[in-house]
Amino acid sequence: MDRRVRIFGIPQAGKTVYLSVLFGEIDRYGFENYILDMRDHADSMDYLSMVLEDLVLQGSTFSTPERQFKELNMKLSYQEDGKVKTAALISTYDLSGEDINIIFDARFHSQIRKSIIPPEFKESQKKIMNMLYTGDCFILLVDPNPIGSTFDDQDTMFTIILRIIKKNKGKRKSQKDKRYGIVEGIKIAFCISKSDLIDIPDAREFVEQKMPFTYKYLEINFKNNFKCIPISSLGYNAETRQYPMKENIRPINVLEPLRFFLDK
Amino acid sequence: MNNKVGLFGTTSSGKTVYLVVLYEYLNKLKAELVLDFKNEEDSEAYLSGIAQDLYEKKVLPEMTDRRSIRKVAFNLSRQVKNTVETVFRMETYDFGGDTLLDIFAPNLDLSNNQIVEIPNENIPDENKPSEFINMKKTINSLIEESSSFMFMVDPNPIGRHKQDRFLAAILNQIIDTNQKKNRLKSNSVIENVSIAFVLTKSDLYYNNQHTERELNKLIPQSWKRAKKLYFVKDRVKSFYITSLGYNTKNETAEDGSKYAIVPDIIQPENIDEPLKWFKKQFADYRNRR
Numbered sequence: 001m002d003r004r005v006r007i008f009g010i011p012q013a014g015k016t017v018y019l020s021v022l023f024g025e026i027d028r029y030g031f032e033n034y035i036l037d038m039r040d041h042a043d044s045m046d047y048l049s050m051v052l053e054d055l056v057l058q059g060s061t062f063s064t065p066e067r068q069f070k071e072l073n074m075k076l077s078y079q080e081d082g083k084v085k086t087a088a089l090i091s092t093y094d095l096s097g098e099d100i101n102i103i104f105d106a107r108f109h110s111q112i113r114k115s116i117i118p119p120e121f122k123e124s125q126k127k128i129m130n131m132l133y134t135g136d137c138f139i140l141l142v143d144p145n146p147i148g149s150t151f152d153d154q155d156t157m158f159t160i161i162l163r164i165i166k167k168n169k170g171k172r173k174s175q176k177d178k179r180y181g182i183v184e185g186i187k188i189a190f191c192i193s194k195s196d197l198i199d200i201p202d203a204r205e206f207v208e209q210k211m212p213f214t215y216k217y218l219e220i221n222f223k224n225n226f227k228c229i230p231i232s233s234l235g236y237n238a239e240t241r242q243y244p245m246k247e248n249i250r251p252i253n254v255l256e257p258l259r260f261f262l263d264k
Numbered sequence: 265m266n267n268k269v270g271l272f273g274t275t276s277s278g279k280t281v282y283l284v285v286l287y288e289y290l291n292k293l294k295a296e297l298v299l300d301f302k303n304e305e306d307s308e309a310y311l312s313g314i315a316q317d318l319y320e321k322k323v324l325p326e327m328t329d330r331r332s333i334r335k336v337a338f339n340l341s342r343q344v345k346n347t348v349e350t351v352f353r354m355e356t357y358d359f360g361g362d363t364l365l366d367i368f369a370p371n372l373d374l375s376n377n378q379i380v381e382i383p384n385e386n387i388p389d390e391n392k393p394s395e396f397i398n399m400k401k402t403i404n405s406l407i408e409e410s411s412s413f414m415f416m417v418d419p420n421p422i423g424r425h426k427q428d429r430f431l432a433a434i435l436n437q438i439i440d441t442n443q444k445k446n447r448l449k450s451n452s453v454i455e456n457v458s459i460a461f462v463l464t465k466s467d468l469y470y471n472n473q474h475t476e477r478e479l480n481k482l483i484p485q486s487w488k489r490a491k492k493l494y495f496v497k498d499r500v501k502s503f504y505i506t507s508l509g510y511n512t513k514n515e516t517a518e519d520g521s522k523y524a525i526v527p528d529i530i531q532p533e534n535i536d537e538p539l540k541w542f543k544k545q546f547a548d549y550r551n552r553r
Contacts, residue, residue, distance in 0.1 A: 027484045035488045039436055045485065046429065077493055084451045084493050 002085075003261050006131045007092035008161055009141030010149055014193040014233055015092050018141060019072055020051040021233040021251045022090070022258075026076070031255060032262075034087050037077035044072045047094075055234070056249060069124040070094040076258075087262060091131055093124070103128060132164050137187045137261040140214075142207065145197050155211040162188075162217050188218060188226035189257035195230035196252070203228035229256045267546050270406045271356035272434050273416030274427050278464035278507060280325045280358060282416065283336055284318055285507040285532045286539075287311045290340070297351055300341040307336045322526040333399055334358040340539075352542060355406060407434070408441050412458040412542050417483055419465055420522060431486035435459075439494050458499045458545040459490050460538040467506040468514055468522050475502040501541055505534040 009015050023045075026036045038045040047070065072094060076087045103125045140158050143149075169183050190207050192200055200206050207228050208215045218226050235250035273279045290299045301308040317323045337355040341348050407413075415434070421427040442454045461483075463475050479487040479502055491500045506512070509531030514522045 028481070030488075035492045036485065037489060037493060038432070038485060039439070039489065039494075042429070042433065042436070045432070049429075079453060079493050082453045082455075083449075084453060086451075 003088040003137050004135045005088050005090040005137040005139060005258070005261060006135035007090065007139040007141060008158075009193070010143055010146065010154055010157060012147060013141040013143040013154075015141055016051055016072070016094050017055065018139075018191075018193060018231070018233045018254065019074065019090070019092055020048045020055065021249070022254050023048040023074055024052045024056075025251055025254060031076065031258065033078050034076040035078065037075045037084070037086075039075075041073040041075065044074060047072060048074070069127065071127060088137075088258065090258075091135075093128060093131065129164070132161065133168050135165075136185065137189070138165070139189045139191055139257050142190065142192045142211070144192050144194055144200070144206075144210075151210045155213050158211065158214040159217055162214065162221065166221050183222050184225075186222065186225065187261050188222060189260055190214075190218075190226055190228045191257055192228070192230045194232065194234075196232040196235065200230045203230045206230075227257075227260050229253055229260070231256065267350065267352040267412075268410040269352060269354045269412045269414055269542055270410035271354060271414045271416065272431070273464075274418060274421060274430050275327065277416040277418035277421070277427075279356060279416050280314060280336075281318070281507045282462075282464065282505070282535065283354075283356070284311055284314045284325070285530065286535055287338070288315055288319065288530075289532060289535060296342050297340045298342065300339040300348070300350065302339070304337045304339075307338055310334065310336060311338075318526060319530065322528070324524070324526060333402065352412075352539070352546065355410070357402060357406065403434075404437065404441070407437050408445070411456060412460075412545065413438060414460045414462055414538055415486070417461055417463050417479060419463060419478065419482065420468065421482070428483040428485045431483055432489065435486050435490055435494075453493075454495050455499075456549065457495060458542060459495060459501075460541060461487060461490070461500070461502045462538055463502065463504040465506065465524070466504040466533075467508060467510050467512040468524060475504045478504075499545065503534060503538050503541075505532070505537070507532050507535060509533060 007015050007019065023036065025031070026034070070093065072092050074090045076090070077084050078087055079085075103121055138161070140161070142154060142158075146154065165186060166183050169186055190203075192203055192206060218224075231254055232252040233249075233254060235252060271279055271283070287299065290297075314325045317325065335355070335357055337353065339350045339353045341350045343349075413434075415431055417431070418427060438457065438459075439454060442448070442457055443450060443452060446454075446456075448454070461475075461479055463478055463482075476487075487502075491497065507530075508524055509527060509529070510533065511527045511529065511531060513525045513527065515525060516522055
């Protein structure tokens with residue numbers, strides 16, 4: 001089963017908050033028969049716990065320091081026949097400010113401009129590409145209220161990500177064939193984060209309208225093997241439309257993407 | 265499976281008080297098993313000194329000095345056909361201050377948007393203070409030599425995550441050591457190790473038996489990883505104890521935490537339960553072989 005889940009999204013989309021809340025939810029209340037196994041990821045455990053503590057105790061979100069690249073991993077395991085088996089390895093990266101834009105900016109992906117990627121990003125870019133190549137389930141986190149960027153930016157970034165996945169996993173007649181066909185065996189969860197901030201009557205319609213290129217690309221190339229899920233890591237507050245403070249964090253739908261990925 | 269029990273817990277989790285109360289309890293117990301301090305005279309002097317303070321002066325042991333280390337060990341033995349047979353051996357180390365946490369669970373400081381880890385296990389050993397390396401070696405050898413472990417869980421720890429992180433790190437060391445020793449793959453379940461999770465100070469917080477639920481809350485990572493993943497389910501068990509007794513009165517400190525006032529009559533409860541369970545585990549293992 002061993003799913004390799006990767007989370008992607010623009011800065012401030014809520015990747016770290018989502019992963020921290022997911023970590024907290026599974027750690028505290030469990031998830032089906034799976035156990036959160038941070039044996040090989042003690043650093044991530046420290047980091048996620050501290051972010052979560054910040055959220056719960058101070059009601060504030062932690063913003064990642066500039067020029068910092070942190071890979072975060074979380075493993076779901078279970079015991080069977082005297083062995084510890086991995087159900088899913090969930091990974092993401094923590095990058096600050098505009099760093100992620102520089103790495104994913106469309107112009108840097110043309111052959112001509114590849115050389116102008118700042119040297120400090122090359123290592124990070126390598127790691128991000130590796131995540132894309134090795135993943136088989138993807139959570140694309142859409143920010144419905146992007147600050148400092150637009151829906152078009154997100155549309156561009158996700159289309160690039162999907163193109164990379166297609167180029168890596170798409171069917172080809174032979175090694176030499178340059179035409180990549182439909183991608184099979186890859187699951188994409190299109191998650192609209194912070195869904196407490198705006199009204200989203202239909203998540204699929206929302207993605208279709210706001211990110212038309214990504215949506216069409218998914219429909220054509222990923223055989224409809226994707227799902228649009230509105231989530232809220234911190235919880236819905238219909239009256240104030242504000243972030244809940246302190247202990248009032250009540251995540252909504254955060255486990256749905258995992259259910260979709262682990263569903264046989 | 266040898267009969268050595270390694271005792272671990274964060275600072276102030278009640279390891280020393282437990283050992284002292286156990287020392288008094290086993291000394292008074294008119295049973296076949298006798299406390300045996302042969303070659304461990306230092307431990308006897310240490311425990312009896314603290315026992316005097318606790319039972320006569322009604323004073324709890326002070327926190328051990330930072331970066332100091334003291335081995336505390338004793339055997340429980342019996343006479344069989346003119347020979348002395350050790351039924352089991354309890355061994356632990358008393359470390360000062362936050363030293364154990366420093367070694368196994370680095371502190372993480374996210375204030376000022378900076379991540380500071382002091383010290384991190386990823387830092388090469390040569391960059392760490394030399395006494396840390398020696399202490400870590402000592403702990404690692406205790407883990408290597410023990411087949412059973414007692415984890416003391418403090419219901420009122422300084423930080424929930426710190427305690428969980430510390431016990432999870434010790435647990436990792438136990439898993440790694442045993443997989444290596446038995447030439448097992450890294451995803452193999454360890455069969456011949458027993459772990460007792462002992463919820464201490466139940467006089468302060470608990471008088472019921474929802475121990476597993478509390479462990480789920482206090483140390484989810486360590487408890488679930490041991491009980492449901494890397495060890496045989498029946499070889500991991502939870503216990504709750506009170507070393508001072510349920511008649512202990514509590515005071516609340518300025519920070520809201522509770523602390524105990526040593527009662528006139530110390531009436532420990534359940535302190536021998538983990539030992540009985542270990543004894544059964546050793547016997548089961550011998551019978552299976």
